[in-house]
Amino acid sequence: MRRTRFDDASCPIARTTDLMGDWWTPLVMREAFFGRRRFDEFQSALDAPRAVLAARLNRLCDDGMLQRVVYQDHPPRHEYRLTDKGRAFWDVLAAMWRWGTDWQWPDGDGPPVVLKDRETGAVVQPVVIDERTGERLDVRRLRVGRAPS
Amino acid sequence: MRRTRFDDASCPIARTTDLMGDWWTPLVMREAFFGRRRFDEFQSALDAPRAVLAARLNRLCDDGMLQRVVYQDHPPRHEYRLTDKGRAFWDVLAAMWRWGTDWQWPDGDGPPVVLKDRETGAVVQPVVIDERTGERLDVRRLRVGRAPS
């Protein structure tokens, strides 16, 4: 049986899950954000099975998250670079970073790493708000509605 | 071979991925946010294999995202309810919602559904910002640093 697919679902969460819903894909994207570009850079950073990594990189290229850029012919070699679509995905990883930081270190002391501003050195704490009101989301006030036409 | 685990990684994204990195778990959480509580409610909403759903619900309970609440004995029956930790996870799903809405409908017209404020009916558009500055994140200005002690 093939894995159930959600890429034609009408829910944005389902479509995103279809693309990113496995153990390696979000980490491949994380490494891409941290500047990795070549196969072996990803491989040694993640220590992922090479076959799985190749499959994930292919899928991310197919889906337009990454783009192959040739840097030599004979043999053909390319780098994997983020597209605009891939770059926009950082928001999702940032939300995961924040939630993981807040909730996945039950010992109370939090993770050994934080996000910082490259120039000022200030700690960056991602948070999700409603673009219109600027306030944090309250699930209880949300509902799903038909899109305005 | 057992799936590679990241639950002891030092990166918050990796730990979050370890928990949510499969195709059903985010959708189970989505349904929990939309008010599902019982096994068959989840099952019919998602149309997931029952064995897989049972495994996911167990895992989410083990990890403190959901909580079993008994609503009858003989036979013992319980509901699955969100904990604070699970409720906090909405931010991640909201970021996925936004990204999926922006990038996973290439036909240009966007998904048929939107998030709305239950009272005012206004469309809600989640966005990720830096809590301190209130500005959207710019990946290029970020780096990973050691946590302050």
Next chain:
DNA sequence: TGGAGTACGTTCGCTTGTTGAACTCACTCG
């Protein structure tokens, strides 16, 4: 008392995906 229905899983046989290790190929470097 008997049969249908409901709620919540578990078991089954099968297919697909993941894993680590080894291998290939086309170069480059000394």
Next chain:
DNA sequence: CGAGTGAGTTCAACAAGCGAACGTACTCCA
């Protein structure tokens, strides 16, 4: 010429996913 490198591909063993059927412990209605 031989060793090294980068980017995958192939392999066999094992784990996980799949749909369907089954089990259990009730309740409801005639």
